[in-house]
Amino acid sequence: MTSLPTHVEKQLGLVIDLDTCVGCQACVTACKGWNDHSHGLSDADPYGADPSGAFLNRVHSYSVQPAEGAAQTINFPRSCLHCADAPCVTVCPTGASFKRSEDGIVLVNEAACIGCGLCAWACPYGARELDPTEKVMKKCTLCVDRITDTSLPEEDQIPACVRTCPTGARHFGDLSDPESKVSCLVEARGGYDLMPGMGTKPSNKYLPPRKKDRLETSPLAPLLDIQATGFAGWLDKMLGKLS
Template identity: 70%
Template sequence: MTELPTSTAKKLGLVIDLDTCVGCHACVVSCKGWNTENYGAPLSDQNAYSGAASGTFLNRVHSYEVQPPMLRDEPQAAQLIHFPKSCLHCDDAPCVTVCPTGASYKRSEDGIVLVNEQDCIGCGLCAWACPYGARELDEKAGVMKKCTLCVDRIYNENLPEEDRQPACVRTCPSNARHFGDLADPESDVSILVAERGGFDLMPEQGTKPTNKYLPPRPKDVEPEYDILAPYLEPIAKDGKGFISWLDKALSALPGGAK
């Protein structure tokens, strides 16, 4: 059970575009909603209406400030990058092999990593083994919760065709999340990864994640777009005329600005 499959027919996963994510947290909310109302134990909250609220989430959005180095002695503007993070459905998932009960498993047909909640003893070792913080022990249910890649949506024939994708992907208003088969080089997601230089998180951990992240595109250099702008300079620098005389006269007064 907790042995990993040697290979999987498909590698279903997400491609997350750090260039277009606006950090609205809509994916967080839709994920919490779908996964509380459907498969498995609901995602509980603790002290939801107090100052010390906490709860179980399968998807969280971090925000990072990235400071580029100086360019030709000029300091560069920092970039703000929103960073959604959920289970990466790793090929070499360390969370699966450490499980003592066989509750954690990776499906050989599509590569999705799941938890059988009836077998989970809630020891938490899989969360220790995951470098990404993708697994959270639900305090109410006492079992490990993680992203299921909305396995109860993607194969669900009761849903209209366009809804058969993970709730986070379906809801993203800026198209920053894409779902597909990353084992198929012809799939939309694989092409996206190839063209945009998709990368792995913490490659040195050796987990071989299925999910890929697309880097933010380089910032444009702002062009001079208004030909009249130089003529509309609000401050006279040439030192001629009445304004220049007034400037000098006022400066000459006691306490005047030089």
């Protein structure tokens, strides 16, 4: 049913730390690998002249110029935010797109998807891509087939992107529990929503980059002020007069 649940028992989601993300694309690769093996996430013409494919996670890179100081490079992973008011769910004409009341994950029932693409239009975050060969909509499942699979070692029962991140920039947990690790992180670091004006109430949060230290003066500055003496001093004076 494409109506949103009135209540979720918990809200699983990701907290992404833009301070520690180095833009290595390991989460993109891990996501693609896991999902392609589990339920299919195809490419079109992967080794040809015009390769293209569906991905559930993309890492952008921005240059941000503060009012003072040097510009910063900020890497920015973008995937489904498992919104509380997910517009992709309510627009779906077939009921294929749904939000689970038990854990708040937004999923697609691929057998009922007609591939009309309206859910992708309704999403402000570009979280959904049509599979080029299966012609059904694909999206982040929070690796629902890992996090619920108790046959896996406990450390693997988290989304593939979180498991693989070499800098620990991705955190997974219950955002509806104010005591959870992810909620504490959001609280401590001022985690924020993307495009709150769209009214989607995203579950995933982004932690802003920490304020950069500013070097007031270069540690090498004293060296620039060395006064030449003797012959070099005389030469310096003479050349100064000529120029």
